[in-house]
Amino acid sequence: MQSETIKRYALELGFTKIGIVPVAALSEEGRHLREWIARGFHGRMDYMAREPRQRSDPALLMPSAKSVICVALNYFRPEKHIDDISTGKISRYAWGDDYHDVLRDKLKTLLAWIVDQSPGVEGKICVDSAPMMDKAWAVRAGLGWIGKHTNLITKKYGSWVFLGELLVSIELDYDDLIEPDHCGKCTACIDACPTEAIIAPYRLDATRCISYGTIELRDPQLPETIADNLENWVFGCDICQDVCPWSRFSKQTSEERFAPREGLIAPDLDDLAAMTQEEFSIRFRKNPVKRTKLAGLHRNAKGGNEGGEEDYETDGINETSGKVPVSDRMMHGSSGTLIGYDFPYVS
Ligand code: B12
Ligand code: SF4
Ligand code: SF4
Numbered sequence: 001m002q003s004e005t006i007k008r009y010a011l012e013l014g015f016t017k018i019g020i021v022p023v024a025a026l027s028e029e030g031r032h033l034r035e036w037i038a039r040g041f042h043g044r045m046d047y048m049a050r051e052p053r054q055r056s057d058p059a060l061l062m063p064s065a066k067s068v069i070c071v072a073l074n075y076f077r078p079e080k081h082i083d084d085i086s087t088g089k090i091s092r093y094a095w096g097d098d099y100h101d102v103l104r105d106k107l108k109t110l111l112a113w114i115v116d117q118s119p120g121v122e123g124k125i126c127v128d129s130a131p132m133m134d135k136a137w138a139v140r141a142g143l144g145w146i147g148k149h150t151n152l153i154t155k156k157y158g159s160w161v162f163l164g165e166l167l168v169s170i171e172l173d174y175d176d177l178i179e180p181d182h183c184g185k186c187t188a189c190i191d192a193c194p195t196e197a198i199i200a201p202y203r204l205d206a207t208r209c210i211s212y213g214t215i216e217l218r219d220p221q222l223p224e225t226i227a228d229n230l231e232n233w234v235f236g237c238d239i240c241q242d243v244c245p246w247s248r249f250s251k252q253t254s255e256e257r258f259a260p261r262e263g264l265i266a267p268d269l270d271d272l273a274a275m276t277q278e279e280f281s282i283r284f285r286k287n288p289v290k291r292t293k294l295a296g297l298h299r300n301a302k303g304g305n306e307g308g309e310e311d312y313e314t315d316g317i318n319e320t321s322g323k324v325p326v327s328d329r330m331m332h333g334s335s336g337t338l339i340g341y342d343f344p345y346v347s
Pocket of ligand 1: 029030032033034036045048091092093127128129130131132133134135136146149150151152153159160161162163164202203204206209211212215216235236237238240
């Protein structure tokens with residue numbers, strides 16, 4: 001099986017960029033990860049601290065893995081956020097369908113196709129659901145560079161790309177061209193971040209980040225640094241990417257499933273604050289916003305202060321426990337084994 005054939009098929013499936021590299025332990029990146037955890041920058045994202053060694057060494061995740069097929073999928077949409085005191089802002093990545101589903105579907109098709117061509121191949125799909133360092137692998141595969149805001153930037157599409165990997169048990173031809181860092185002297189993202197979460201170039205203290213607060217944190221009240229600078233973000237934050245000069249190269253995604261759902265670009269804050277569980281479940285079905293749960297959305301829509309204990313004690317525990325039904329994790333193909341995903345992480 002040849003890398004070129006795999007790449008051609010991956011592009012046919014709609015992936016924007018693809019690179020293939022050999023499996024190896026990420027030593028320097030792993031060191032950065034461990035330091036990041038040691039400094040408590042992961043906050044309450046316990047799943048980030050759980051398996052740092054496994055996260056930086058795919059051989060521990062899938063012993064038979066020989067190659068990492070790295071993919072990027074453009075999700076940029078040209079619609080703009082609105083600055084209005086009565087409406088909230090939802091990060092661009094969450095306007096359409098959940099990217100985990102979109103990438104997983106495409107990677108499943110790609111894996112099934114590879115198994116069909118080369119019976120017996122084992123594979124594992126990773127869409128930030130498995131403990132992998134997506135950005136570090138994308139860099140190795142030459143898809144782009146990690147910008148000072150800590151997101152991967154591609155020269156042709158900016159940073160509005162989702163990342164995923166397919167681990168496979170066969171050796172392939174590998175890419176060895178790395179995209180150099182094109183940030184230069186620019187500090188636009190660091191200067192624009194309202195909470196000073198980018199504490200130094202390429203280093204993010206997640207506990208100060210609006211994205212972490214509005215998506216990951218299960219407290220009835222957001223920390224003061226975040227609440228005081230919320231600027232009406234109710235789910236995620238795009239500021240550091242919006243100001244990045246490389247965002248000028250963004251192009252509209254051709255993936256229909258990322259088209260904004262009705263009412264998600266500028267949702268009315270009062271409506272969100274008064275939303276019932278039933279409305280929430282219907283509106284955010286198969287959409288990333290479901291991760292913050294109704295209680296989180298209420299809190300965010302009220303400027304970061306829910307003022308009550310509404311459901312927070314139990315919210316999210318299952319989602320970050322790393323457990324999904326076994327039936328979702330393992331899929332056995334007739335001519336090879338397709339190993340699915342495990343940790344249901346949603347950024
Ligand atoms: C945890 C997490 C978060 C956390 C922490 C973010 C972070 N920067 O780590 C929070 C909740 C804040 C978050 C927010 C967002 N996330 Co997020 N998140 C992740 C996740 C699960 C892990 C990232 C990770 O490993 N962090 C650990 C730290 C150590 O890594 P790092 O900051 O990337 O550090 C690297 C470099 O910066 C550098 N480095 C670190 N320390 C140091 C020190 C020195 C001295 C030097 C030189 C370098 C250096 O080396 C590290 C290793 O390569 C990934 C999915 C995955 N499985 O990889 C998605 C992921 C990174 N998120 C993603 C997205 C889209 C977002 C948001 C844009 C969503 C939004 N709009 O709100 C924001 C962006 C905020 C930001 N400025 O980063 C995408 C990014 C796609 C891309 N183009 O890069 C990913 C890859 C998911 C995906 N599969 O597509 N996320
Ligand atoms: S996502 Fe928002 S809060 Fe987080 S680092 Fe970027 S600008 Fe700062
Ligand atoms: S805003 Fe400037 S420093 Fe930040 S990631 Fe973009 S190019 Fe790099």
